[in-house]
Amino acid sequence: xxxxxDENPTEIYPLATLLLMGACVGTWVYVQGAGFSEEALxxxxxxxxxxxxxxxxxxxxxxxxxxxxxxxxxxxxxxxxTSMFLHGSWMHLIGNLWFLWIFGNNVEDSMGHGRYLVFYLxxxxxxxxxxxxxxxxxPLPMVGAxxxxxxxxxxxxxxxxxxxxxxxxxxxxxxxxxxxPAWFFLGYWFLLQLASSTAAVEGxxxxxxxxxxxxxxxxxxxxxxxxxxxxLVRAKRRKVRxxxxxxxxxxxx
Numbered sequence: 477x478x479x480x481x482d483e484n485p486t487e488i489y490p491l492a493t494l495l496l497m498g499a500c501v502g503t504w505v506y507v508q509g510a511g512f513s514e515e516a517l518x519x520x521x522x523x524x525x526x527x528x529x530x531x532x533x534x535x536x537x538x539x540x541x542x543x544x545x546x547x548x549x550x551x552x553x554x555x556x557x558t559s560m561f562l563h564g565s566w567m568h569l570i571g572n573l574w575f576l577w578i579f580g581n582n583v584e585d586s587m588g589h590g591r592y593l594v595f596y597l598x599x600x601x602x603x604x605x606x607x608x609x610x611x612x613x614x615p616l617p618m619v620g621a622x623x624x625x626x627x628x629x630x631x632x633x634x635x636x637x638x639x640x641x642x643x644x645x646x647x648x649x650x651x652x653x654x655x656x657p658a659w660f661f662l663g664y665w666f667l668l669q670l671a672s673s674t675a676a677v678e679g680x681x682x683x684x685x686x687x688x689x690x691x692x693x694x695x696x697x698x699x700x701x702x703x704x705x706x707x708l709v710r711a712k713r714r715k716v717r718x719x720x721x722x723x724x725x726x727x728x729x
Contacts, residue, residue, distance in 0.1 A: 478644045479578050479661065480653065484636055487708060490581035492589040496596060497573050500621055503561040504569050511566055522546035524558040525617030526604050531555070534613040544615020556608075560600040562619035572621045578641075579632045580625070586635050586704045595703045599627020599695045606691025618685045623692035626669070630696025633662040635709055666693050 507524070509516035522545070528534075530548045563569040584592040603623025637659040645652050673686035 477656075477661065477664065478646075479575070480642045480644055482578055482582070482636075482639055482641045482658070483655075484582045484639045486581050486585045488585055488588070490584050492592045492596075493576060493580040493584050496580070496593075496621075497576060500561050500563065500569060500573060504563055508562065517564075518545070521562060521564070521617045521619055524555055524562055525619040526555045526559040526608065527617045528608040528611045528614040530615075531608050532612045544617075546615065546617055548615070556601055556604045557597065559604060559617070559619050560597070560621050560624050563621070564619060568620060572625055576621065576625045576628065580628050582636060582639075583628050583631045586631075586709045588705060591703045595631070595696075595699060596624050596628065598699060599630075599692045600624030602695035603627065603688040603692030607685045607688040610687050618688065620685070620688075623685070623688040626689045626692030627696030627699070629662055629665070630693040631700040631704070632658060633666075634697055634700055635704060666690070669693070 504510060508520040511517055525546075527544070527546060527548065529544065530546075531552060563572065580592075580596075583595075587595060600621070600623050603626060604618065607618055607623070637657065639658045640655040641658050641661045643654050643656050643661055645654055669686050669689040672684070673690050
């Protein structure tokens with residue numbers, strides 16, 4: 477199942493969401509060479525990606541993982557933030573930006589630009605720490621905005637559970653678009669990440685950082701009560717337009 481769009485109009489211009497998307501694209505093009513140079517891509521991932529073994533000091537030849545593709549001893553803790561803006565391929569980048577646009581503009585709409593940016597970064601941090609906590613000796617770098625975006629999706633689930641998300645469903649030759657309530661689509665997505673994370677841990681890790689998705693999603697659900705604007709959310713749920721003066725939390729903060 478793949479989300480196409482939702483029935484949830486916005487009240488404020490999604491400036492922060494667009495800035496985050498632009499930061500990811502800019503990093504991909506100017507830091508990672510847009511994926512055209514394997515050497516530049518790998519160098520950026522090793523330098524700015526979050527490597528659990530580097531952060532915890534549990535790596536090395538004696539670890540169950542063995543030696544990884546990167547030399548340890550880089551930026552260490554700042555990589556928990558820099559890794560949020562890196563990606564491994566064009567499809568990785570486009571997929572993340574698509575999910576961020578569908579769900580992020582409405583979550584930003586419920587918080588205001590400044591609070592949304594802080595919320596996004598905290599969710600990304602929680603996602604990265606979850607991954608590092610469970611894969612403490614892994615020498616494999618973790619990159620991508622999906623942990624932070626998972627937090628945005630967790631917030632969307634609590635804020636707009638009944639909003640319809642038009643979803644593309646493909647099963648062999650069966651192709652249909654279904655309007656699904658957000659609680660169903662996001663609940664299914666979270667359970668899929670949870671099941672995949674269990675399989676990944678049992679299989680020795682590597683590949684997609686499903687635990688980061690789980691950690692980010694849970695963080696978004698936990699943090700959203702301290703960030704959202706209840707006046708705007710109530711108005712959006714009732715499909716009532718309100719004035720700027722009524723937002724009390726719109727704009728930058």
